[in-house]
Structures are given as C-alpha cells and as structure tokens.
Amino acid sequence: MTTPTSDQRYLAAMIDGEPGPGGGFEAAIDAVERDAALRARFERGILIGQLLRAEPAMPAARAVSARVAAALASEPVVMRPSKRQASRRSSSINRSAVGLAIAASLVAVAIMIGPGLMTGSGFGPSLESSPIAQSDPAAVQEYAALTEPMVERWALDEPVSSTALDALLVDHRERASASGLTGFIPYAAVVGPSGVR
Amino acid sequence: MLLWLVPVVFVDAMSLHRLLHQMKLVAALGSRLSVLLISLLLGFLLPWVSAANDAEQAPEAGPAPIALLGQMSKALSELEYEGTLVYLNGHELSTLRIAHRINGGQAHESLLALSGPVRAVARSRQTVTCVLPDARAISVPRHSAHAATLHSGTLDAERLRPHYLIHHLGQSRVAGRDTLVVGIIPKDDLRYGYRFFVDKDTGLPLKTDLMDSSATPIEQVMFTEIEFLGRASADAMAANAAPLQPLEAAVSVNSGLAHSAPASAPIDLAPWSFSELPAGYAVVAGDPPATDTKGTKGQRRWFMVSDGLSVVSVYIEPDQGYGLAGHKRIGAMNAAGRSLNGYQITAVGEAPLQTVQAIAAAVRTQP
Amino acid sequence: MSEREVDQALVERAQAGDRRAFDLLVLKYQQRIAALIGRYLRDSAEVLDVTQEAFLKAYRALPGFRGESAFYTWIYRIAINTVKNYMVAQSRRPPGDDVDAEVAEQMDMGAALRDCSTPEREALTDEIANTVQDALNALPDDLRAAIMFREIDGMSYEEIATAMECPIGTVRSRIFRAREAIDKRLRPLLEG
Numbered sequence: 001m002t003t004p005t006s007d008q009r010y011l012a013a014m015i016d017g018e019p020g021p022g023g024g025f026e027a028a029i030d031a032v033e034r035d036a037a038l039r040a041r042f043e044r045g046i047l048i049g050q051l052l053r054a055e056p057a058m059p060a061a062r063a064v065s066a067r068v069a070a071a072l073a074s075e076p077v078v079m080r081p082s083k084r085q086a087s088r089r090s091s092s093i094n095r096s097a098v099g100l101a102i103a104a105s106l107v108a109v110a111i112m113i114g115p116g117l118m119t120g121s122g123f124g125p126s127l128e129s130s131p132i133a134q135s136d137p138a139a140v141q142e143y144a145a146l147t148e149p150m151v152e153r154w155a156l157d158e159p160v161s162s163t164a165l166d167a168l169l170v171d172h173r174e175r176a177s178a179s180g181l182t183g184f185i186p187y188a189a190v191v192g193p194s195g196v197r
Numbered sequence: 198m199l200l201w202l203v204p205v206v207f208v209d210a211m212s213l214h215r216l217l218h219q220m221k222l223v224a225a226l227g228s229r230l231s232v233l234l235i236s237l238l239l240g241f242l243l244p245w246v247s248a249a250n251d252a253e254q255a256p257e258a259g260p261a262p263i264a265l266l267g268q269m270s271k272a273l274s275e276l277e278y279e280g281t282l283v284y285l286n287g288h289e290l291s292t293l294r295i296a297h298r299i300n301g302g303q304a305h306e307s308l309l310a311l312s313g314p315v316r317a318v319a320r321s322r323q324t325v326t327c328v329l330p331d332a333r334a335i336s337v338p339r340h341s342a343h344a345a346t347l348h349s350g351t352l353d354a355e356r357l358r359p360h361y362l363i364h365h366l367g368q369s370r371v372a373g374r375d376t377l378v379v380g381i382i383p384k385d386d387l388r389y390g391y392r393f394f395v396d397k398d399t400g401l402p403l404k405t406d407l408m409d410s411s412a413t414p415i416e417q418v419m420f421t422e423i424e425f426l427g428r429a430s431a432d433a434m435a436a437n438a439a440p441l442q443p444l445e446a447a448v449s450v451n452s453g454l455a456h457s458a459p460a461s462a463p464i465d466l467a468p469w470s471f472s473e474l475p476a477g478y479a480v481v482a483g484d485p486p487a488t489d490t491k492g493t494k495g496q497r498r499w500f501m502v503s504d505g506l507s508v509v510s511v512y513i514e515p516d517q518g519y520g521l522a523g524h525k526r527i528g529a530m531n532a533a534g535r536s537l538n539g540y541q542i543t544a545v546g547e548a549p550l551q552t553v554q555a556i557a558a559a560v561r562t563q564p
Numbered sequence: 565m566s567e568r569e570v571d572q573a574l575v576e577r578a579q580a581g582d583r584r585a586f587d588l589l590v591l592k593y594q595q596r597i598a599a600l601i602g603r604y605l606r607d608s609a610e611v612l613d614v615t616q617e618a619f620l621k622a623y624r625a626l627p628g629f630r631g632e633s634a635f636y637t638w639i640y641r642i643a644i645n646t647v648k649n650y651m652v653a654q655s656r657r658p659p660g661d662d663v664d665a666e667v668a669e670q671m672d673m674g675a676a677l678r679d680c681s682t683p684e685r686e687a688l689t690d691e692i693a694n695t696v697q698d699a700l701n702a703l704p705d706d707l708r709a710a711i712m713f714r715e716i717d718g719m720s721y722e723e724i725a726t727a728m729e730c731p732i733g734t735v736r737s738r739i740f741r742a743r744e745a746i747d748k749r750l751r752p753l754l755e756g
Contacts, residue, residue, distance in 0.1 A: 007740070008736050008737060008740040009736065011740060011743070012721070012736050012739065012740070013570065014570060014588070015743075016566075016567070016714060016720075016721065016739070017566030017567035017568075017569060017570050018566065018720070018721050018736070019566065024573070025569065025570050025573045026573065029570075029573060029574060029577065029585060029588070032588060033582075033584040033585065033588070039588070039591070041743075041747065042588070042591065042592075043591045043592075044747050044750065044751070044754070045743050045747070046591065046592050046595070047595060047750075047754075048696065048715075048743055048746050048747060048750065049715045050595055050596075051692070051693065051696040051750075052696065052700065052711070052712070052715040052716060053715060053716060054693075055595070055596070055599065056595075056599040056602065057595045057599070058595065058598050058599070058602065058608070058611070059692070059754060060598075060608060060612060061594050061595050061598035061599075061611075061612065061615060062594065062595075062754070063612065064590060064594040064597075064598065064612060064615050064616055064619065065587055065590040065591045065594055067612070067616045068587070068590050068616055068619045068620060068623070069583070069587055069590075071616065071620055072583060072586075072620070072623060075620075075623075075624075077581045077583065163335065164517075164519060164520065165521055165525070165532060165543070165545075166327070166329055166335050167335050167337060168510070168512050168532070168543055168545050169527070169530060169532070169545055170325060170327050170335050170337050171337045171499070171510070171512075172508075172510035172530075172545045172546065173325075174320075174325050174337055174339060175482075175499070175501060175508075175510060176501075176508040176510065176546070176547075311717070
C-alpha cells in the first residue's frame with residue numbers, strides 16, 4: 001500500500017534517480033515491484049520523458065516487457081555467484097569515470113527547440129506504403145537513408161552526400177586541431193550549428 | 198583595426214549567464230517566447246562587434262601578444278576543465294557543455310549541445326565521434342599531433358606577418374574572469390582572423406571570435422562558466438605525444454613541393470600537385486600515398502593547405518558520384534568540391550569561400 | 565550518476581535472482597532498444613522480436629555483467645550484436661555505421677538516437693506527440709518549468725530547487741503532478 005507522498009518519492013527514485021526514502025533505492029524498487037499500478041506509472045513516466053525529448057518511441061514496444069517475462073518464465077533463474085565484487089568495483093570508480101558519467105548524463109539535456117519538433121520530420125511515410133521489398137538489403141539501406149529526418153545541414157540532396165561531407169568536416173577539424181591554435185574548442189563549429197533553419 | 202578592439206563596456210558574462218538562465222526558464226514557458234528571448238539576447242551580443250574603442254586605451258600590460266598565444270596553446274593542451282559555452286553563428290545561438298580531460302597524456306573531450314537537437318562530440322583515445330543534428334553518428338580516427346603539426350605551442354610569427362597583424366586589443370571579463378584580448382587580424386580577404394580572450398590566470402581562451410577582415414564576426418564561442426580541474430604534467434603529456442615541431446618557414450606556393458614538420462620530410466604529393474594557391478597559402482602536410490602501389494587508386498588522400506593560421510583540408514578520392522559539386526557552408530566552415538579525372542576533390546576549412554574554392558581549383562594531376 | 569545507481573541496484577537484484585527487478589530494467593529501456601534496433605530493421609514485427617531477443621540474451625548474460633559500464637551501455641552492445649547477427653542470419657548485410665561501444669559508454673547515445681531514422685511505421689502518431697505537447701502546454705507554469713528542467717535539461721532536483729528557489733520537496737511534487745497530468749491525457753491514447 002502506498003500513499004501519494006510515498007508514490008512521489010518512489011517514482012522520483014525510479015525515474016529520476018533521486019534517492020528515495022532511506023537515502024537509497026531499495027524501498028522504491030520494492031514498492032514498484034509489488035505494486036502493479038506503480039509499475040505502470042513508472043513505465044509511462046519513462047515514456048513521457050522520452051516523448052518530451054522527442055526521442056523515437058514505438059507504442060508496440062511497450063509489449064516487450066511482457067514478452068520477455070513470458071519467455072523467461074520457462075528459463076532458469078540467473079544467479080550471480082558472488083556479490084562482493086560488485087561493491088568493490090563500485091568503490092573503485094575513479095574520477096575520470098565520474099566525469100564521463102557526468103558528461104553522459106548531460107547528453108540527456110536536449111532542449112526542445114520549437115513546437116515543430118514533436119511533430120517533426122522524424123516521422124516519415126508509413127512503412128506499409130513503402131514500395132521497397134523487404135528482402136532487398138540494398139533497398140533497405142536506401143529506404144533508411146530516404147527516411148532520415150530532413151534536417152538541413154549541408155543541404156545536399158542526397159543524405160549519403162551529407163554524411164560524406166560531414167565526415168570530411170569532422171576529419172578536417174580533427175586534423176586542424178592538432179595545430180593547437182585554431183582548434184579552440186575545435187568541435188564547437190561541428191556541433192554548434194543546430195542544423196535547423 | 199579599430200573595429201577589432203574590445204568595447205570598454207563589454208557585456209558582462211555573468212549577466213549573459215543569468216540571461217541564459219532566464220532564457221531557459223522562459224523557454225520552458227513556450228517556444229515562441231524563447232525565440233523572442235533569443236532575439237533579445239542577440240541584441241546584447243551585437244554590441245560586441247559594433248562598438249569601437251580607441252586604440253590608445255588598449256592596455257599593454259602582460260605578455261607580448263605572440264607569447265600570450267603561446268601560453269594559450271599550451272593551456273589548451275594541458276588544462277583540464279569543464280564548462281558551459283555559448284556558440285553564436287549568424288543568428289543562431291547554441292549552448293554547449295564541454296568536458297576536457299587529459300588521460301595518459303592524451304586529451305579527451307566531450308562536447309554536448311544543450312540546446313536544439315542533440316549534437317555531441319566525444320574524442321576518445323582513438324576516435325572522434327560526432328552525433329549530428331539529425332542523429333547521424335560519424336566516427337573518424339584521431340590523428341597524432343605530429344602528423345599535421347603546424348605549431349609548437351607558439352605561432353610562427355614570421356610566417357604570419359605578411360598576412361596578419363597580431364595585437365593586444367585590450368582586456369575584458371569573461372565568465373567572471375579577467376582576460377587579455379589578443380587579435381590576429383587578417384590583412385586581406387583571403388583569410389579569417391581571430392580575437393582571443395585569454396584568461397589571465399590560466400592562459401585558456403575563454404572567448405574566441407572568428408572574424409573576417411572587416412571585423413564582422415563569423416562565429417563566436419564563449420564560456421559562460423568554467424571550472425578548472427587541474428593541469429596535466431609535462432611528463433604526462435610527453436609520454437604519449439611526440440614533441441611538436443614548429444612549422445618550417447613558408448614554402449614556395451607554386452613549387453608543388455611543400456614541407457610539413459619536420460622540415461626534412463618532404464610531402465609526397467604525387468600524383469597530385471597544387472598550382473596558384475591563394476597568396477600565403479602552401480601545402481604544409483599530407484598523408485603519404487599508400488605503400489601498396491596497387492592500392493593508391495582507392496585510397497583517399499588528404500593534404501593540408503595553410504597560411505600558418507587558416508587551415509584548409511583537401512581530400513582527393515575516387516569519384517563515387519555523390520561528392521560535393523560547387524560549394525556549401527556550415528557555420529564558419531566552407532567547402533568546395535569538383536570532379537577531376539575521375540576523382541572527387543573536396544576542400545574544407547574555416548576560410549573565406551573564395552579561398553576554399555581557389556584551393557580546390559588549384560589541384561592538378563601531374564602529367 | 566544516480567540514474568546509473570538505480571540501474572545498478574536493479575541489476576544486483578536481478579543477479580540475485582529477482583526477475584521483477586529485471587522486468588523493471590526492460591520497462592525502462594524497451595523503447596530505446598527498440599528504437600536502436602529499428603535503425604537496422606524496418607519491419608516492426610522483426611524489431612519487436614529482435615528487441616525481445618536482445619533482452620533475453622542480456623538476462624542470460626547477466627551473471628557476467630560486472631558493472632564496469634552502465635547497464636544501458638551493456639545492453640546497447642548486446643542489442644547491436646543481436647540485430648547484426650539476425651541480419652547476417654537473414655542474409656542481409658548489416659550497416660557498419662554504428663557508434664562504437666566506447667563512445668556509447670561515454671555518452672548516452674541512446675538519448676542521442678532520438679530523431680533517428682524511424683519512419684512512422686510503429687512510431688508515435690502525430691496525435692500522441694501533439695497530446696503530450698498539449699498536455700505540457702496546459703500545465704501551470706511552475707509544473708511545466710519543473711518537468712522541463714528535469715526531462716529536457718536533465719537537471720537534478722537539487723539544481724531545479726535552486727533554479728526555482730523552492731524546497732526539493734516542492735520540486736518533487738511539481739514533477740510528480742506534471743507527469744500525472746500528462747499521463748492522464750496520454751493514457752487513453754496508449755491504452756485505448
């Protein structure tokens with residue numbers, strides 16, 4: 001049985017990684033494991049975050065957890081031999097790893113740039129309407145290229161051309177940065193422009 | 198020259214930071230409002246370049262400009278830091294998060310766009326991977342410093358003198374820190390110049406303006422906050438990086454035989470050559486041809502053309518039919534491409550379009 | 565870091581035999597992994613099959629997961645290998661343009677995969693996207709700012725509390741209420 005306040009704390013722990021009651025995550029995990037409604041809210045909470053960030057989402061993929069659970073029902077339970085190693089490892093995380101993790105966490109911070117993003121070009125024509133045969137790998141690749149979001153960058157007609165040119169741009173920046181001077185924040189020019197006009 | 202001077206009343210970086218923070222708040226209230234706010238912000242940014250100052254007010258205290266640039270280059274390679282940058286190009290403003298660390302003598306860097314579509318760069322030990330605005334990821338191998346070295350922490354002032362002026366331009370505050378401002382000012386339209394705001398304490402450039410010869414800013418990058426994490430020791434740096442050699446004096450532009458450091462190693466251009474490069478530019482580095490004589494046809498060749506500061510890469514590869522024909526621009530970067538005898542020639546660099554086009558056009562096949 | 569700690573806590577439970585903990589990891593990452601696999605396969609049924617297989621492989625390999633990388637990095641590698649193997653088995657050529665695992669570990673490439681080449685197929689309809697946007701727009705200012713600071717800016721509750729000059733408990737409440745309000749509008753579409 002959970003209360004509105006404890007629900008807040010449990011979901012804050014599970015979705016946002018904010019330490020829950022007791023300063024850890026155990027109580028929150030216990031609660032979400034045993035309360036089906038809370039579990040569902042956790043799942044939709046994760047999904048809402050993805051939607052807000054305009055990450056791709058497939059409603060059908062929500063069924064994966066049930067399919068995995070069903071498949072696992074016939075499998076033996078995995079057990080790890082020793083738990084000691086885990087604690088030793090977690091304490092050995094060094095500063096650079098922490099730094100990289102901080103950097104990693106920052107990737108999740110894309111600011112939504114406009115009303116068009118959520119409904120933007122990431123969603124192309126339906127697959128069913130595609131004339132491309134499923135079995136043709138070249139066509140699959142071509143189709144994938146054609147359905148790339150239409151974000152203007154070099155504004156080349158062919159995505160493959162843009163990718164080739166972008167690769168040259170990145171390679172150029174990498175080589176030029178070795179010069180040590182013009183390479184101040186050498187990649188700001190690569191990722192600075194949003195590509196959105 | 199006057200236009201390159203820093204306004205006395207430079208927009209205070211902390212104000213900018215606060216403004217950006219408010220922008221975030223307002224952005225949360227509606228994207229239309231955020232557009233208005235960005236316009237407002239641009240209103241703050243524009244005076245950076247439009248306000249002029251009296252040259253006599255530029256303080257002469259501190260190291261000589263060329264020495265300051267040397268300190269800056271050293272700081273860039275040795276300091277570890279994290280911070281937030283704003284990137285301004287034309288009317289587009291982005292916020293970026295940077296983390297720069299030295300690990301085992303090698304710089305590792307991650308750069309993440311905090312605004313707009315997710316864009317990111319990670320320079321790890323062996324590769325540089327960029328996630329572009331449309332989520333395409335591109336990885337290229339890292340290149341050792343000596344492979345394309347132009348400078349040894351200091352610029353070759355003699356090399357630059359015919360084409361640039363190097364001057365103190367004053368001092369300013371960026372990210373709440375005192376900076377000395379030094380300009381590398383182009384004398385003609387064939388190259389861009391820089392205005393560096395160099396942190397007095399650490400030597401790190403806290404703001405970099407890329408500007409054309411008329412002092413119109415092409416691109417500006419500025420820290421709004423920075424945290425210094427330490428400095429890699431010289432020993433650690435030496436452990437993994439070959440000592441950088443200064444660029445040999447300017448080579449004959451039309452000789453077709455240019456040199457990169459060390460001077461004793463000529464650049465093997467064959468079967469290519471360059472003619473009529475823009476004034477001051479020369480081929481300073483290049484990948485050697487494949488050792489396997491049969492493999493040269495399919496290999497991409499790379500050459501670096503530079504005037505000692507501006508750098509343009511020239512790529513020559515078999516024409517696959519989708520190369521760049523004509524020219525494109527992204528930010529300060531111009532690219533020009535053409536086809537030549539079944540090969541695609543692409544020149545890419547932070548240089549004016551006419552320069553990049555001329556370099557692409559200068560490629561010849563040897564008879 | 566703390567999101568990784570949650571994952572690590574779930575992993576350790578799953579390694580100790582707690583399948584419900586593994587189920588929570590699947591719930592958390594099923595969309596991202598499906599999107600990743602969707603970069604390689606265009607048939608939605610295949611995407612779901614391979615996504616399921618990737619999680620099953622992860623479960624079987626779980627005793628060997630040593631926590632040296634984030635769980636997502638680990639499952640990301642498994643998913644890439646699974647889909648490539650699947651394509652080879654289907655006599656299809658997998659593309660060679662995936663991000664290397666080292667970079668995936670440094671940077672949360674899953675987040676960066678947004679907007680990737682997922683055509684409409686099973687992706688969200690405009691209606692769902694618009695619903696979320698509308699729900700966001702309809703929120704009171706303080707709730708909207710809080711949820712956007714968290715989900716878009718990735719700020720911690722403490723950072724949000726500083727930015728909004730309010731106690732952490734208020735931040736928690738605002739984010740909770742914002743999610744509830746969005747969920748209320750979204751649920752009929754997802755479950756209808």
